[in-house]
Amino acid sequence: MRAGRLVADLQVAGRVEAGFTAEPGEVLAVIGPNGAGKSSLLHAIAGLVDATGRARLGDTDLLALPVRERRVGLVFQGQLLFPHLTALDNVAFGLRARGASRAESEAVARDWLERFGIADLAGRRPRELSGGQAQRVAIARALATGPDVLLLDEPFTGLDVSVQMALRMELGRHLRDFPGVALLVTHDAIDALTLADRVLVLDGGRVAQVGPPAEVAAEPRTSHVARLVGLNLVADGDTLLAFPPDAVVVSLQEPEGSTRLRWRGPIATLAPHGDAVRLMVHASPDLLADLTPAAATELGLVPGREVWLSTKATAVSRYPARR
Amino acid sequence: MRDRLGRPPALLVLPAVLATLLLLVPLVAMVASTSWQDLPGHLTSRTALDALRISLVTSTVAIAACLLLGLPLAWLLARVDFRGRGALRALVTVPLVLPPVVAGVALRSAFGRTGLVGEPLLAWTGFAFPFTTWGVVLAHVFVSMPFVVIAIEGALRSADPRYDAAAATLGATRWTTFRRVTVPLALPGVVAGTVLGWARSLGEFGATITFNGNYPGTTQTMPTLIYVTRQSDQDAALSLSLLMLLVSIGVLIALRDHWLGTP
Incomplete structure (x- = not known):
């Protein structure tokens, strides 16, 4: 075990350019829109794409090592369980590849399947497993080799919501026990908020924000994260303004008063959201507004209609765009 | 025939029927003209065996x-x-399109007693490929290799290389x-590639006879035997051919999941 701090400053041409550090035992969530470079960052650490820069794990230079010597456990998007091997053989594969005997590997693999509560599925092929079961096998396969770094690429994508919830709690337990650095790529704010110690926000291949989940959720610096946590985000010079959709007032006439916090634009979409109706308005930028169904009917709101949006200064949190 | 888009036009159906007949009639004729009472004798003769x-x-x-x-x-x-x-891939396919007799001539140039490789080989070991059973094997390898390589390469290509990546992250060497x-x-x-190559090898005639001649007991294979038998004994040639037809059908059955599996 070379567990140590991961210090990375990686460039993958045309994909991502990101520097960050992560401590052993820490779970770092990586979020960002599609194409932000999340998977590329993971694959660069694993060595599956060409990367320049540096990636040190403790005293080890990861970039100097071939993939199989990096001791990095990667849970692929779509799992990539070996279809011709049983669940047990999938989990035992890494141990066998690293020279353990068959009996020894299978004992360890069986133990991992037990920890994930799927020991009874040991003899099944991946096609005979449900999505949630297959994902458990995939995570067990990555953990079984005792990696120094665990990389999870959207581990809940494509699973039923109820399965996601159960697996999220389970993964949380395993991540707490995992002594190394864990990176979790996700597009779901819940994953970041519940599983991560810190959140790394990627936008357009660059690091837009790093911080504890609560801080990132309260003061998002990218519109993507703002949307994930359900906030409106407006840039005002070097200051960012964040405010929730239910603090937005919708009107057909220009609002009275001297507030600068008002915007105008056509309604893009209109959809039920909990007990409220949520508008998306093409102002600059796009803004969300929640109002009661009665109010929406009274104002005669339909997509395409021009409306005014305003909010009270007290509902807005202001913070610098760059730290 | 149930087809929502209309009846298949005669302009296409007729050539298709003709093509089928062209492939089928010779085989049926061969089976029909086989002399059944002589068949066991032909197939159990010393040369045939x-x-x-x-x-x-x-x-x-x-x-x-x-x-x-x-x-x-x-x-x-x-x-x-x-x-x-x-370029290498193109090279592999050359024997596929080369007339087998030319393959035999090429093999002679390389592995003949005075050939590029054959001459030093003979000098060092006293062994020469031509006119030996090993020569037959060599000719078969030369003509069958492209089938095997091309079929297997296609299969390897369609196997998702991301599985290789997954194996590498788990610590596997490329060999593992x-x-x-x-x-x-x-x-x-x-x-499939192996069976295909084996069938090609079994039917190999031109390169084998050019490189190795046709000596009973050492280099005479079924196709070369059929060729010489036909000149003296039509019925025996038919019996031997029928046996080869059965082997071909056997290969087809072995491969049915790959080629005949789709309707």
């Missing part, structure tokens, strides 16, 4: 060699990016990955 034995042994040894050498070549072509890969992931995933294609 020798030729059958040599055919089966040489084809099997040849396909083993093709697999041993061709599987690694197919893997290189499918998985390793190197300069000249396209090849053995435990890549080949097992491509196994149906590997088997």
